Amino acid sequence: MEINLISDTVTKPTAGMLDAMMNAEVGDDVFKNDPTVNQLEAKVAELFGMEASLFFPSGSMTNQTAIKLHTQPGEQLICDKYAHVYNYEGGGASFNSGVSCKLVDGNRGMMTAEQVEAGINPPDFYHSPLTSLVCIENTTNKGGGACWSFDELKRIRKVCDDNNLKYHLDGARLWNAMVAKGETPKQYGALFDSISVCLSKGLGCPIGSVLVGSEKLIHEAVRVRKILGGGMRQAGFLAAAGIYALDNHVERLADDHRQALEIGSVLNNLEVIKKVEPIETNIIIFEVEESLISADVFVKKLEENNISIISMGQGKLRIVTHLDYTNTMHLKFLEILEDLF
Ligand SMILES: *Cc1c(COP(=O)(O)O)cnc(C)c1O
DSSP: OEEEOOOOOOOOOOOOOOOHHHHHOOOGGGTTHHHHHHHHHHHHHHHHHSSEEEEEEEEHHHHHHHHHHHTTTTTTEEETOOOOHHHHSSTTTHHHHEEEEEOOOOTTOOOHHHHHHHTOTTTOOOOOOEEEEEEESSSSTTSSSOOHHHHEEEEEEEHHHHTTOOOEETTTTHHHHHHHHHHOHHHHTTOOOOOOOOESSTTTTSEEEEEEOOOHHHHHHHHHHHHTTOOOTTTTHHHHHHHHHOOOOEEEEEEEEEEEHHHHHHHOOTTTTEEOOOOOSSSSEEETTTOOOOOOHHHHHHHEEEEEEEEETTEEEEOOOTTTOOHHHHHHHHHHHHHOO
């Protein structure tokens, strides 16, 4: 039995999802003629109570499109030092939009409204880049699946309003945050200028992300998506997976969260583990006691037992629970952890 815990992106379509994909009605989406893509886009816009949405092949492309639409070259966006848009999109913010990032030293990937405000360059001080956008991430990836306080998000909205800044949410794992905190998509839709959500993470789709926003923003996003090479043809086969996942795979995220907590409590009891970061959703970030075992050896010993986890660098290891991590695998993994270490 192979147990792959490196990410929630490793899932394969379930039988039900494959069935939905195979039976999808399709057309050419570049001509806006794919009924299933149109249905997914209407469904997501409606979920968030926003005017429109657009289907994309990846979350990097949705974020990059939002950054492009909210900024001009030479300007600056504000994000946490852990942000995916800064660390993991290949330098896309500078490559695609010609913007720089003002990094905030937040807590587990989350900033305060005061920190955001302090990061804004005075608009008439032409020596500095003009600040035009704030990007936040919920849940935080590098921050270990942490969920924002909704009140703090509202306080940052106010800072954006007072300073004429756009506000983008990288919600690759927003579904996890909403399930963990009992929040609704409409709450988020009312707060942000644009939201990017992934279907290919916890929801278990093979591909797909959606950008949600105003009619005007999404109209402009069609062109940027085309420029980035993201205009897809019979994409309804993929959109069908997204519709299926939204109907069947959101509430079950609570199972992933429970399993993550159980893994965390076993790790916490192991002598070789120095620290487990707080677990709020499906991501577990932890450090080994280097005097007893190196992170590399820890990973290798699991590898020898057909269990894959990933290193985040700087001695931090990461485990992510997901749809394809069955209860049988879970019990086996906990048993192996206790036996091995
Ligand atoms: C996965 C992820 C993305 C998008 O990644 P893609 O692999 O391009 O779909 C964006 N933001 C965060 C926080 C992520 O975890």
